[in-house]
Amino acid sequence: MKPIRKFTVRAVIPPELGALEELAANLRWAWHEPTRRLFQHIDPELWQASDRDPVAFLGEVDPARLTALAADDGYVEWAERERAALREYLAEPRWFQSLGTGTPRTVAYFSPEYGIAAALPQYSGGLGILAGDHLKAASDLGVPMIGVGLFYKAGYFAQSISPDGWQQERYPVLEPDGLPLALLRAPDGAPVQVTLALPDDRSLHARVWKAAVGRIPLLLLDTDIPANSDELRSVTDRLYGGGGEHRLLQELLLGIGGARAVGAFTELTGTPAPDVFHMNEGHAGFLGLERIAAYIGEGLTFPAALQLVRAGTVFTTHTPVPAGIDRFDRALVERYLSGALLPGIDPADALALGLEPDADPETSAFNMAVMGLRLAQHTNGVSKLHGEVSRRMFGELWPGFDTDEVPITSITNGVHAPTWTDPALRELAEARLGTDDTEHADWRSAALTDGEFWAVKRGMRGRLVDDARRRLTAAWRQQHSGAEPPTWVSRVLDPDALTVGFARRVPTYKRLTLMLADPQRLTAILTNPERPVQFVIAGKSHPADDEGKRLIQQLVRFAQQPELRGRIVFLPDYDIGMAETLYPGCDVWLNNPLRPLEACGTSGMKAAMNGALNLSILDGWWAEFAGDDFGWVIPSADAAGDAGERDTLEAAALYDLLEHQVTTRYFERDDDGVPVEWVRRVRETLTVLAPELGADRMVREYVDRLYRPAAEHFAAVAADGARGARELSTWGARVRAAWPEVHVAQVESGGVEAPHVGDELKLRAVVELGELSPDDVTVEAVYGNSRSEETIEAAQHAALEIADAAGQLPAGRHLYTGSVALDRAGSFGYTVRVVPRHPLLLSTAELGLVAVAE
Numbered sequence: 001m002k003p004i005r006k007f008t009v010r011a012v013i014p015p016e017l018g019a020l021e022e023l024a025a026n027l028r029w030a031w032h033e034p035t036r037r038l039f040q041h042i043d044p045e046l047w048q049a050s051d052r053d054p055v056a057f058l059g060e061v062d063p064a065r066l067t068a069l070a071a072d073d074g075y076v077e078w079a080e081r082e083r084a085a086l087r088e089y090l091a092e093p094r095w096f097q098s099l100g101t102g103t104p105r106t107v108a109y110f111s112p113e114y115g116i117a118a119a120l121p122q123y124s125g126g127l128g129i130l131a132g133d134h135l136k137a138a139s140d141l142g143v144p145m146i147g148v149g150l151f152y153k154a155g156y157f158a159q160s161i162s163p164d165g166w167q168q169e170r171y172p173v174l175e176p177d178g179l180p181l182a183l184l185r186a187p188d189g190a191p192v193q194v195t196l197a198l199p200d201d202r203s204l205h206a207r208v209w210k211a212a213v214g215r216i217p218l219l220l221l222d223t224d225i226p227a228n229s230d231e232l233r234s235v236t237d238r239l240y241g242g243g244g245e246h247r248l249l250q251e252l253l254l255g256i257g258g259a260r261a262v263g264a265f266t267e268l269t270g271t272p273a274p275d276v277f278h279m280n281e282g283h284a285g286f287l288g289l290e291r292i293a294a295y296i297g298e299g300l301t302f303p304a305a306l307q308l309v310r311a312g313t314v315f316t317t318h319t320p321v322p323a324g325i326d327r328f329d330r331a332l333v334e335r336y337l338s339g340a341l342l343p344g345i346d347p348a349d350a351l352a353l354g355l356e357p358d359a360d361p362e363t364s365a366f367n368m369a370v371m372g373l374r375l376a377q378h379t380n381g382v383s384k385l386h387g388e389v390s391r392r393m394f395g396e397l398w399p400g401f402d403t404d405e406v407p408i409t410s411i412t413n414g415v416h417a418p419t420w421t422d423p424a425l426r427e428l429a430e431a432r433l434g435t436d437d438t439e440h441a442d443w444r445s446a447a448l449t450d451g452e453f454w455a456v457k458r459g460m461r462g463r464l465v466d467d468a469r470r471r472l473t474a475a476w477r478q479q480h481s482g483a484e485p486p487t488w489v490s491r492v493l494d495p496d497a498l499t500v501g502f503a504r505r506v507p508t509y510k511r512l513t514l515m516l517a518d519p520q521r522l523t524a525i526l527t528n529p530e531r532p533v534q535f536v537i538a539g540k541s542h543p544a545d546d547e548g549k550r551l552i553q554q555l556v557r558f559a560q561q562p563e564l565r566g567r568i569v570f571l572p573d574y575d576i577g578m579a580e581t582l583y584p585g586c587d588v589w590l591n592n593p594l595r596p597l598e599a600c601g602t603s604g605m606k607a608a609m610n611g612a613l614n615l616s617i618l619d620g621w622w623a624e625f626a627g628d629d630f631g632w633v634i635p636s637a638d639a640a641g642d643a644g645e646r647d648t649l650e651a652a653a654l655y656d657l658l659e660h661q662v663t664t665r666y667f668e669r670d671d672d673g674v675p676v677e678w679v680r681r682v683r684e685t686l687t688v689l690a691p692e693l694g695a696d697r698m699v700r701e702y703v704d705r706l707y708r709p710a711a712e713h714f715a716a717v718a719a720d721g722a723r724g725a726r727e728l729s730t731w732g733a734r735v736r737a738a739w740p741e742v743h744v745a746q747v748e749s750g751g752v753e754a755p756h757v758g759d760e761l762k763l764r765a766v767v768e769l770g771e772l773s774p775d776d777v778t779v780e781a782v783y784g785n786s787r788s789e790e791t792i793e794a795a796q797h798a799a800l801e802i803a804d805a806a807g808q809l810p811a812g813r814h815l816y817t818g819s820v821a822l823d824r825a826g827s828f829g830y831t832v833r834v835v836p837r838h839p840l841l842l843s844t845a846e847l848g849l850v851a852v853a854e
């Protein structure tokens, strides 16, 4: 019988064990092994079965067991020690406090998804896992941050596979009462509600759940409350569930409702109001509009408010795939922005922010990434290569500037080591290396032998094999109406075979099935009796993506062949719980996207932290970190004629590497059966590469390079009743209006007849500034190597000095002079340009205005 309603009754914990409740209520258990051990001790089997989620676990433990433990002084003391450690962790000064700067005061971090623990499935893939890792690392580093997101009743979907290999989706409903969440309440106990005014006099209401992610509060907005009509209750039903209007409502709620929830939270708790707002992808872009509306309410104009908002906003773009960017029907957005939603904002001003460069303002789509870039003065991609790709992809927003001047920097993603490192490696580090910090340990130390290391790694592989058998057994039962599976199912995989992992979402660019390009060759690799290789594969396709589902089906069917089924498996329902066993169990992590479409990719990082070597296309993070000791590069066939040929060439390179490099190394053993050279590389990877891949490195970079500058810049333009913001906006409008009259009228050079290195090139330029004054602009020489007519490579800039002799030139014209040192031999090119100048601009390209000599 199907229940019409469900809720969770929380267990009554004996008062002696009150510490357990406090520990369960803070998600730090998701990455704190000592806390996990404390819970596990209560009932190891049940702990495993409850997804290692203490809240669910405590609800299911036999009360008699808890009563017994309450009488066990040793256990009670242990629990109290862990509680004391948690309280200390929450209060003590950490890295950020040691900086002593106090800026930023508070960072509000907005993301549509969060992957924090298997028990809180509010993510679909890399973006969410990254957001979870960002909060965890911020907590460990003591960065003052508030996370903001939505609470999806059914999260993403749960995946199963039909007998013929087709993906099936289920949407198990989450009960917030049974999760480590608490409602945000006013002092009188009433739940805080945020409200958005919608067209046709409707209102969207949301309650606010609060999760504690270590030191970081995470606010999750939830529309499933009686104050809403049935239709509006379902706004937060699923992650990326619907299209068009449903999605727009989610994003309006995330941005506008989220900003309002932050306001309510800071007021209730006395937390300083954020001086930095970070948008993780464009989905939360409406938050900028909400803040502009608030400043307009305080008396600023739209342009001045925009300056203020931009100064303190950080925007991170995550996709180089245009289809991955949110675009809404313009008329739909207009309808929502025309009501009472954002008082004081003229919809035309808001719509202009989402207009793609050179698009028709009447008919084109409203682009959330473009709006994000216009609302944020501080922007970044998520790896060096992705930074370059983003500068090219969005370069038209700064017309006239070379790609390398486009103001989008990059910070390479990282993964949270305490979450993603296998407990067995941590125990080994504790026992042999004297540290529980696996990310910064010296794994090359002679205190640890290759044999001992290899035995631990074999254990990790063995647990993956067990987990895979368990999952496949369950999947078989589910596919065959409860029938017992044949014995081969419980014997798949081999704890001593070279184990290759491949798991990710299944958009086409990730090329799940590249390995099947030549099925005979793959079969030969998998069935080689001397050098056994096995593949463990997992991944979900977006429910609306039939192409992705076809790829999964192709792979599942291939793996169903009797001679291969023990050597290649597809595990249904990839999620954090699976990932925790999968990465540690792999020897090689395979990644074969179409370069450069993988913005960063983090699964290979997690595998490396667990002693795997990477076998990957030179894309995302691997493009900057590949090294001989860390794995192998699959060469990209960039010159291939078409996509098919490219796949064929890259797959052939993959097979070659597997046959002639990877397997040979792996099966090169000493007398004790240890692959000494392989283990050396793995130990190098753990020692040298792992510290570069940590989310702590990433969050430090965000603080140093984006958050602190944003906070300082915000303070500068906000000071004195936002004097700077007002000035900047009036000045910007004046410069923009006058710019069509700005020209470089004439350039003369001299001083070099037969130029040699060390000579100086002298320049004189006459510029026409129209209504502008020399204070408004910089006139500069742009110079450098120039091997083609079209470009100056790695251009340098040298400002020219004004050299006006009064009355010599007509009004509006000015003479500038200067010189450039010829410090390198070879072809040389230069030009002269005029760009706007203001002390509150962060980048030359910011206004997208430039006048170059013709």
Ligand SMILES: *Cc1c(COP(=O)(O)O)cnc(C)c1O
Pocket: 124, 125, 126, 127, 129, 503, 504, 505, 574, 575, 576, 579, 600, 601, 602, 603, 604, 606
């Ligand atoms: C790490 C992770 C991802 C993202 O992996 P990518 O390599 O960035 O695609 C997705 N899902 C889960 C469960 C993960 O742990």
